[in-house]
Amino acid sequence: MTDTLINRRDLDFLLYDVMDTASLSERDRFSEHSRETFDAVIETADRMAREKFAPHNSEADKQEPRFVNGQVEMLPEVKEAFKAYAEAGFIAGRFDYELGGMQLPESVIAACNGFFTAANPGTAGYPFLTTAAADLIKVFGSDEQKAKYLPPMLDGRYTGTMALTEPHAGSSLSDIRTSASPTDDGHYLIKGAKIYISGGEQSISDNIVHLVLARIKGAPPGVKGISLFIVPKFLTDDRGGVTGRNGVALAGLIHKLGYRGTTSTALSFGDDAPCHGYLVGEPHQGLKYMFQMMNEARLGVGFGAAVIGYRGYLHSLEYAKERLQGRKPSESDPTKPPVPIIEHADVRRMLLAQKAYVEGGLALCLYGARLVDDQNSHPDATIREEAGKLLDLLTPIMKAWPSEYGTRANDLAIQVYGGAGYTREYPVEQCWRDNRLNPIHEGTNGIQALDLLGRKVWQDRSHGLQLLMQRMQVDLEAATTSRCQQWALSLSETLQRAVKVTQDLGAALQKESPDRVLANASCYLHLFGHICVAWMWLRQANQAEILLADAGYAEAERNFLEGKLQAARYFFHWELPTVAQDIVLLQNRDDTCLEMRAEWF
Numbered sequence: 001m002t003d004t005l006i007n008r009r010d011l012d013f014l015l016y017d018v019m020d021t022a023s024l025s026e027r028d029r030f031s032e033h034s035r036e037t038f039d040a041v042i043e044t045a046d047r048m049a050r051e052k053f054a055p056h057n058s059e060a061d062k063q064e065p066r067f068v069n070g071q072v073e074m075l076p077e078v079k080e081a082f083k084a085y086a087e088a089g090f091i092a093g094r095f096d097y098e099l100g101g102m103q104l105p106e107s108v109i110a111a112c113n114g115f116f117t118a119a120n121p122g123t124a125g126y127p128f129l130t131t132a133a134a135d136l137i138k139v140f141g142s143d144e145q146k147a148k149y150l151p152p153m154l155d156g157r158y159t160g161t162m163a164l165t166e167p168h169a170g171s172s173l174s175d176i177r178t179s180a181s182p183t184d185d186g187h188y189l190i191k192g193a194k195i196y197i198s199g200g201e202q203s204i205s206d207n208i209v210h211l212v213l214a215r216i217k218g219a220p221p222g223v224k225g226i227s228l229f230i231v232p233k234f235l236t237d238d239r240g241g242v243t244g245r246n247g248v249a250l251a252g253l254i255h256k257l258g259y260r261g262t263t264s265t266a267l268s269f270g271d272d273a274p275c276h277g278y279l280v281g282e283p284h285q286g287l288k289y290m291f292q293m294m295n296e297a298r299l300g301v302g303f304g305a306a307v308i309g310y311r312g313y314l315h316s317l318e319y320a321k322e323r324l325q326g327r328k329p330s331e332s333d334p335t336k337p338p339v340p341i342i343e344h345a346d347v348r349r350m351l352l353a354q355k356a357y358v359e360g361g362l363a364l365c366l367y368g369a370r371l372v373d374d375q376n377s378h379p380d381a382t383i384r385e386e387a388g389k390l391l392d393l394l395t396p397i398m399k400a401w402p403s404e405y406g407t408r409a410n411d412l413a414i415q416v417y418g419g420a421g422y423t424r425e426y427p428v429e430q431c432w433r434d435n436r437l438n439p440i441h442e443g444t445n446g447i448q449a450l451d452l453l454g455r456k457v458w459q460d461r462s463h464g465l466q467l468l469m470q471r472m473q474v475d476l477e478a479a480t481t482s483r484c485q486q487w488a489l490s491l492s493e494t495l496q497r498a499v500k501v502t503q504d505l506g507a508a509l510q511k512e513s514p515d516r517v518l519a520n521a522s523c524y525l526h527l528f529g530h531i532c533v534a535w536m537w538l539r540q541a542n543q544a545e546i547l548l549a550d551a552g553y554a555e556a557e558r559n560f561l562e563g564k565l566q567a568a569r570y571f572f573h574w575e576l577p578t579v580a581q582d583i584v585l586l587q588n589r590d591d592t593c594l595e596m597r598a599e600w601f
């Protein structure tokens with residue numbers, strides 16, 4: 001079983017050759033960094049992920065956390081790995097030096113986190129949630145809240161959660177019912193129930209900081225009446241000393257298909273004891289604040305899905321080189337030795353599809369991380385603004401595409417293993433089960449599709465879409481070899497058709513019921529997802545051609561670059577053409593699904 005989590009040459013290629021991540025060190029914010037410090041931190045992540053996270057991945061899957069005598073029992077290795085991650089400074093990796101952080105670019109910290117997820121997505125969930133919760137408190141919390149919660153969260157004594165979902169309100173957060181009643185001393189009493197809260201109870205940290213969405217009594221209905229509260233598991237004084245247990249309690253652990261190492265909890269607030277909550281920012285702005293965490297989490301979900309897909313791909317690649325079975329169709333002599341299954345074209349198809357999905361998905365996610373860096377630290381204000389608009393437009397795609405296709409890659413990895421893939425003796429079925437969460441949480445992919453077609457594309461008079469087309473144009477024009485130019489042409493033609501369909505859908509939205517126009521939103525998400533990933537493959541192919549022109553490379557490097565070009569070819573020949581179907585359905589505003597009636601099923 002391979003212990004490679006992400007191919008380091010591939011990551012270097014994406015980070016440095018394609019995305020030019022080393023140049024970030026020229027920015028003020030990252031001036032104390034260099035390619036060497038980026039590489040050193042990535043090396044640490046790779047090693048720590050292999051040594052501390054990977055070894056208990058399968059065991060944590062088999063031994064789900066259990067609720068025993070009021071405590072959550074879990075493997076001790078989870079806590080050890082969490083502690084090692086925190087002590088190495090990764091929770092605070094992207095935070096300012098003044099906060100004890102490493103002030104690393106998002107591109108680098110995302111790459112580091114890729115190793116942890118590839119090694120063990122269940123254990124990685126705890127620190128990732130903690131970073132995201134701390135980030136939200138840093139941006140929207142009061143000075144007092146920051147002083148109280150950030151230091152222990154960033155050094156790993158406290159963990160964080162995001163508590164949005166309620167039993168009756170998942171996709172539709174506007175319907176949440178958890179309430180907040182003001183008290184005389186300025187804080188609130190929280191009452192209600194939340195479900196599926198990841199890391200909502202565990203045995204790895206001294207305290208848990210829940211970020212809870214609730215309605216202040218008398219608030220307006222819908223999303224405009226939702227506020228955000230800090231609800232700690234233990235109440236503390238200003239010096240961090242515990243003053244009592246808060247009234248947030250574990251109502252039960254939820255048992256799941258995958259991601260079993262991360263506890264999934266049902267939480268009750270204020271049932272058995274008063275539950276104290278502390279308002280973050282202004283009343284009724286909670287969903288807006290929470291969107292910062294959700295957007296970050298959505299990019300993280302896409303990234304995680306790509307690397308779990310990647311892990312399955314590497315396992316199946318290794319297996320396909322070792323497993324001997326059958327002979328080529330051209331070999332008629334049954335006494336000849338069997339060949340490794342990688343020699344069969346159909347197995348290569350499954351491996352190439354995985355490679356195209358996971359390396360394309362990873363490129364897309366690293367591009368998203370780069371947009372975060374440009375939005376936060378580019379010296380040119382226009383580029384900062386443009387990066388923000390692109391990020392806004394692309395977030396649903398960066399969440400949904402890798403989660404759809406990373407899982408599909410894991411499905412193909414199982415198929416490459418044959419019967420062995422279906423057993424629990426081999427690792428690929430766990431990859432698939434873990435990855436299967438990603439199209440569901442952080443807003444289902446159906447909700448991402450509605451967000452893209454119902455909102456994001458039209459925002460700011462479609463400026464984001466125009467920016468995206470300009471960025472693509474640069475890479476279309478950069479294609480110089482005949483094969484890259486051919487792929488650039490097919491991307492350009494598909495893009496033009498997508499733009500035309502977008503204009504038609506925009507016009508239809510003015511005249512027709514949105515129910516009909518948005519009925520096929522998932523086709524639109526697929527169309528744009530494939531276009532974006534094709535663009536990522538063109539960027540990789542353009543770069544591979546430049547590097548291949550240098551005849552001085554050793555054979556291994558030439559093989560790597562030829563592999564990139566073949567995977568690009570696969571995407572352009574086998575994948576991009578599949579959007580023709582989406583375009584037809586969207587163009588006709590096909591109403592087959594819309595017109596189907598519940599009673600006809």
Ligand SMILES: Cc1cc2nc3c(=O)[nH]c(=O)nc-3n(C[C@H](O)[C@H](O)[C@H](O)COP(=O)(O)OP(=O)(O)OC[C@H]3O[C@@H](n4cnc5c(N)ncnc54)[C@H](O)[C@@H]3O)c2cc1C
Pocket residue numbers: 161162163164165169170171172195196197198199256259264437440441442443444445446447450
């Ligand atoms: C393992 C796990 C971990 C999670 N972690 C957290 C967490 O830490 N914090 C948290 O707050 N939540 C968490 N969640 C909850 C998760 O975000 C929700 O499950 C998700 O948002 C979907 O909500 P739901 O399950 O209620 O499904 P529903 O909203 O009931 O959706 C069911 C189906 O209907 C579709 N649908 C719903 N509404 C529409 C619509 N308007 N138009 C078209 N289709 C629609 C959906 O796409 C989906 O296919 C987690 C869930 C899981 C499974």
